[in-house]
Amino acid sequence: MNFCSARPTRASRLGRGAMGAAALFAAVLAGTCIGETPIPVLTVLQTLANKIFGAAHVVDPIDVGIIWNYRLPRAIVAACCGAGLAVSGMVLQSLLRNALADPYLLGISAGASTGAVAVTVAGLGAGAVSMSLGAFIGAVTAFLMVALLARAAGGGVTLRGTGQIVLAGIAGSQLFNALTSFIITKSANAEQARGIMFWLLGNLSGARWPDVWLAVPVAIVGLGACIWYARALDAFSFGAESAASLGVPVRVVQVVLIGLTALVTAVMVSIVGSIGFVGLVIPHAARFLVGVRHGRLGPATALIGAVFLIAADVLSRTIVPGQVLPIGVITALVGAPAFALILVRGRRRS
Amino acid sequence: MILEARNLGWSVRGRAIVSNVDLAVREGETLGLVGPNGSGKSTLMRLLAGIVRSTSGEVRIRGQKLHGMPRRQAAQLIAFLEQQAETTEAISVRDAVELGRTPWLTPLQPWSDEDDRVVRQALADTDMEGFECRSWATLSGGERQRVHLARALAQQPQLLLLDEPTNHLDIQHQLSILKLVADLPITSVVALHDLNQALGCDRVGMMSAGQLVALGPPRDILTAERIAAVFGVRATIVVDPEDGTSIFRFHTA
Ligand SMILES: Nc1ncnc2c1ncn2[C@@H]1O[C@H](COP(=O)(O)OP(=O)(O)OP(=O)(O)O)[C@@H](O)[C@H]1O
Numbered sequence: 001m002n003f004c005s006a007r008p009t010r011a012s013r014l015g016r017g018a019m020g021a022a023a024l025f026a027a028v029l030a031g032t033c034i035g036e037t038p039i040p041v042l043t044v045l046q047t048l049a050n051k052i053f054g055a056a057h058v059v060d061p062i063d064v065g066i067i068w069n070y071r072l073p074r075a076i077v078a079a080c081c082g083a084g085l086a087v088s089g090m091v092l093q094s095l096l097r098n099a100l101a102d103p104y105l106l107g108i109s110a111g112a113s114t115g116a117v118a119v120t121v122a123g124l125g126a127g128a129v130s131m132s133l134g135a136f137i138g139a140v141t142a143f144l145m146v147a148l149l150a151r152a153a154g155g156g157v158t159l160r161g162t163g164q165i166v167l168a169g170i171a172g173s174q175l176f177n178a179l180t181s182f183i184i185t186k187s188a189n190a191e192q193a194r195g196i197m198f199w200l201l202g203n204l205s206g207a208r209w210p211d212v213w214l215a216v217p218v219a220i221v222g223l224g225a226c227i228w229y230a231r232a233l234d235a236f237s238f239g240a241e242s243a244a245s246l247g248v249p250v251r252v253v254q255v256v257l258i259g260l261t262a263l264v265t266a267v268m269v270s271i272v273g274s275i276g277f278v279g280l281v282i283p284h285a286a287r288f289l290v291g292v293r294h295g296r297l298g299p300a301t302a303l304i305g306a307v308f309l310i311a312a313d314v315l316s317r318t319i320v321p322g323q324v325l326p327i328g329v330i331t332a333l334v335g336a337p338a339f340a341l342i343l344v345r346g347r348r349r350s
Numbered sequence: 351m352i353l354e355a356r357n358l359g360w361s362v363r364g365r366a367i368v369s370n371v372d373l374a375v376r377e378g379e380t381l382g383l384v385g386p387n388g389s390g391k392s393t394l395m396r397l398l399a400g401i402v403r404s405t406s407g408e409v410r411i412r413g414q415k416l417h418g419m420p421r422r423q424a425a426q427l428i429a430f431l432e433q434q435a436e437t438t439e440a441i442s443v444r445d446a447v448e449l450g451r452t453p454w455l456t457p458l459q460p461w462s463d464e465d466d467r468v469v470r471q472a473l474a475d476t477d478m479e480g481f482e483c484r485s486w487a488t489l490s491g492g493e494r495q496r497v498h499l500a501r502a503l504a505q506q507p508q509l510l511l512l513d514e515p516t517n518h519l520d521i522q523h524q525l526s527i528l529k530l531v532a533d534l535p536i537t538s539v540v541a542l543h544d545l546n547q548a549l550g551c552d553r554v555g556m557m558s559a560g561q562l563v564a565l566g567p568p569r570d571i572l573t574a575e576r577i578a579a580v581f582g583v584r585a586t587i588v589v590d591p592e593d594g595t596s597i598f599r600f601h602t603a
């Protein structure tokens with residue numbers, strides 16, 4: 001592919017945007033139709049028309065229940081989590097100039113699992129705190145500790161200290177993972193341990209409308225910030241000093257974007273658990289497809305992440321009849337070979 | 351006076367890397383900066399570019415304090431070509447040069463035809479036309495250096511800070527880049543290792559152990575005695591029979 005073709009006109013950009021929106025809509029639709037009991041597209045569309053525009057199509061109330069209460073919110077939450085995690089991963093990879101950076105690098109998933117386990121197993125919060133809230137508090141706590149450690153380790157004396165952030169993240173993750181294991185081995189029974197294991201690998205089955213109202217704005221804010229700072233992110237291509245000499249307020253951009261990705265990731269993890277693979281690999285796949293300029297890369301990453309996670313969720317519900325697999329298993333099982341294919345094809349092309 | 355440094359210094363962990371530099375760069379001149387490895391040229395340049403904050407003294411650009419000026423505004427005035435800047439991203443030459451327009455763009459003030467024109471001109475000035483679509487990883491060292499320079503030119507600065515711009519360049523491109531820099535109506539500060547090339551600057555500053563030990567017209571600064579003292583080599587003067595210009599020849603001391 002040639003990324004050097006003429007600059008897209010406003011019309012062609014609008015066209016691409018419309019295509020992206022259509023793809024997203026189609027994915028959500030497919031996620032709603034496909035399942036253990038398949039529901040025809042027409043029924044889904046009619047239900048949507050009834051619910052949103054107050055139309056009066058005659059639809060089986062059981063189908064309506066499945067569509068409106070379970071599958072639709074689930075597909076939307078999946079899309080938001082996929083988009084949010086993928087964009088977070090992309091931003092961290094660009095800012096830290098580390099191809100292996102992912103949203104969990106900053107200790108967030110480790111902290112979230114500690115928080116979740118502290119609430120469900122150790123009984124912290126005495127029932128007043130939900131598992132999601134516990135996970136969110138744990139995630140934010142872990143991130144703040146990592147950020148403080150990185151700062152104390154001199155992650156900012158010169159503009160070169162991004163290595164410190166990565167190392168602090170590793171230290172923080174190890175600490176919180178150990179805490180999680182400690183709590184599980186000390187107090188969890190086999191049943192609880194299995195439940196936690198499942199949650200750690202990601203689980204969308206609890207997604208309802210309140211989760212949608214949380215996930216949608218968070219995903220939009222994450223993507224919006226990434227588009228707003230697209231040129232600043234581009235300027236990091238040759239490192240932070242180079243970005244500074246190009247007029248980017250490096251400190252501000254780093255603090256705002258790292259803080260935002262942490263927040264987006266923490267929210268997503270507290271809703272669905274720590275789904276792996278998406279945040280690491282989707283941004284790379286998107287780079288292969290649309291190039292490295294963030295004005296295009298951000299929206300493409302979000303779209304691919306959203307569609308990918310909807311597809312993974314559908315597979316996790318249908319691949320073994322009568323059983324729902326953890327979605328993290330699917331993202332890695334399907335995603336790894338798909339990514340290998342992209343790598344090989346990308347190599348042939350260049 | 352476009353740029354002025356007063357008592358400028360930078361130290362790290364108690365060690366002074368640059369100290370007591372007083373320097374006034376004049377409008378339109380090309381100021382050469384010479385000195386042995388580790389003498390503080392790059393550090394001084396980073397201080398002058400405002401991307402590293404000085405630990406003592408101050409830098410003023412057109413009378414305004416550089417520290418405290420928004421980065422964006424500073425980057426519209428000053429472009430800095432680093433001694434080394436690499437990337438593993440698969441960016442194209444055009445992408446890299448377009449980065450130079452960053453200080454002039456905002457999310458609400460997007461890319462325009464004028465930006466396209468500036469980028470094309472920068473590519474032409476550095477003799478990199480036809481490379482637009484090449485990916486960074488496929489470029490040779492000298493081509494990368496020229497793309498970096500094109501990026502700095504695309505910034506349309508009033509002051510160019512070039513840290514060893516002739517690095518990796520073949521002799522023809524060394525000469526053409528230096529000529530380009532000298533002919534541009536822009537003020538520039540250029541770190542150089544080739545003392546004969548430094549003779550072609552309007553003024554030369556010599557760095558030694560973090561201090562600016564001499565500053566003035568090249569022929570006054572680059573004397574055999576000073577070269578011996580700072581670089582530890584013996585320099586003899588040779589006259590080119592073609593035009594009578596004298597140049598240096600160096601011998602180990
Ligand atoms: N962050 C730092 N921490 C410690 N020492 C540093 C740091 N940055 C630079 N130095 C030291 O300061 C001295 C000056 O470095 P600088 O890069 O400015 O030299 P230079 O004159 O550009 O050399 P060269 O000709 O090799 O490019 C060197 O001895 C270097 O090791």
Ligand SMILES: [Mg+2]
Nearest residue numbers: 391392433513
């Ligand atoms: Mg240097």
